Amino acid sequence: MTDPALEASRTWTPAWPCPVGSVLGVHRRGAGDPTYRVLADGTHARALRTPQGAATFQVQPLDLNGEIQARAWGPGADWALDALPAMLGADDDVSGFDPQHPVLAAAWRRLQHWRLGRTGLVMESLVPTIIEQKVTGQEAFGAFRKLVRQHGEHAPGPLGLMLQPTPEQLRAIPSWEWLRLPVDGGRSRPLLAACRVADALERAGAGSPEEFDRRVRTLPGIGVWSSAEVRATALGDADAVSFGDYHVAKDVGWALTGEDVDDDALAELLEPYRPHRHRVQHLVAASGNGRPRRGPRMAPRTHLPGSTR
Numbered sequence: 001m002t003d004p005a006l007e008a009s010r011t012w013t014p015a016w017p018c019p020v021g022s023v024l025g026v027h028r029r030g031a032g033d034p035t036y037r038v039l040a041d042g043t044h045a046r047a048l049r050t051p052q053g054a055a056t057f058q059v060q061p062l063d064l065n066g067e068i069q070a071r072a073w074g075p076g077a078d079w080a081l082d083a084l085p086a087m088l089g090a091d092d093d094v095s096g097f098d099p100q101h102p103v104l105a106a107a108w109r110r111l112q113h114w115r116l117g118r119t120g121l122v123m124e125s126l127v128p129t130i131i132e133q134k135v136t137g138q139e140a141f142g143a144f145r146k147l148v149r150q151h152g153e154h155a156p157g158p159l160g161l162m163l164q165p166t167p168e169q170l171r172a173i174p175s176w177e178w179l180r181l182p183v184d185g186g187r188s189r190p191l192l193a194a195c196r197v198a199d200a201l202e203r204a205g206a207g208s209p210e211e212f213d214r215r216v217r218t219l220p221g222i223g224v225w226s227s228a229e230v231r232a233t234a235l236g237d238a239d240a241v242s243f244g245d246y247h248v249a250k251d252v253g254w255a256l257t258g259e260d261v262d263d264d265a266l267a268e269l270l271e272p273y274r275p276h277r278h279r280v281q282h283l284v285a286a287s288g289n290g291r292p293r294r295g296p297r298m299a300p301r302t303h304l305p306g307s308t309r
Contacts, residue, residue: 010081030141034162047155050076056157074156089115107287118236122205167195190221209237251290
């Protein structure tokens with residue numbers, strides 16, 4: 001049971017009509033994510049490891065007074081509440097973003113209050129991102145869910161959430177356990193390599209996105225896609241583009257030109273939107289203007305131990 005002294009609450013008044021769910025929702029790794037829950041009243045809750053310890057925080061949607069009410073539990077409760085404005089996009093600067101393309105302009109009119117949040121927690125984003133490399137979302141979310149449930153810990157507070165394993169806990173998992181999740185060696189090896197330098201990566205996350213990108217990509221098995229995903233969620237980098245993604249180039253190409261494009265063409269299409277290229281990527285995805293899904297979904301692989309047919 002959580003010590004009442006480790007409970008805290010906060011009221012925050014954002015300077016814009018902050019859409020709590022759509023900002024925080026980018027951190028949810030599938031509907032069964034044990035670290036994230038959406039309550040019946042629309043409240044969003046997350047469990048995470050802060051520099052001051054474990055925390056669970058619960059954030060209510062913007063109320064009629066323009067206020068956001070939040071509660072938190074655990075040793076990291078105050079840290080989480082102090083960081084909440086940044087997580088909800090208070091530091092995201094949208095000045096200069098004025099998309100003229102009709103599709104983007106319409107999407108921006110509808111989603112103009114969305115902001116890119118910044119957690120400041122590198123490993124919290126990097127671990128699930130590596131698990132998502134080169135596999136279907138179904139497989140990645142399932143593996144992350146098993147990882148947290150089998151090797152994580154119960155989070156503080158009354159909501160029953162769980163915490164991701166620490167880097168030390170991840171390094172203690174034997175190779176055959178990774179395969180049973182299933183996470184193949186092509187993902188577990190770079191994940192463990194990142195765990196060995198976790199403190200250095202967290203420090204790098206406090207610097208510029210460009211320097212973080214350079215440093216994280218020196219690790220074997222971590223490329224431009226993983227770096228961009230982490231820079232967006234942990235660092236709030238509004239210019240991070242997920243090159244190498246199965247859908248992003250095709251979706252942005254379809255929205256802006258009516259045709260599928262590759263990464264080279266994607267780079268050309270997005271160049272005029274610097275330093276807001278990630279904002280374009282998000283608008284296309286969130287507005288549903290991407291390429292129509294005509295075929296069956298990719299099936300998860302079944303040749304790994306722990307996979308199901």
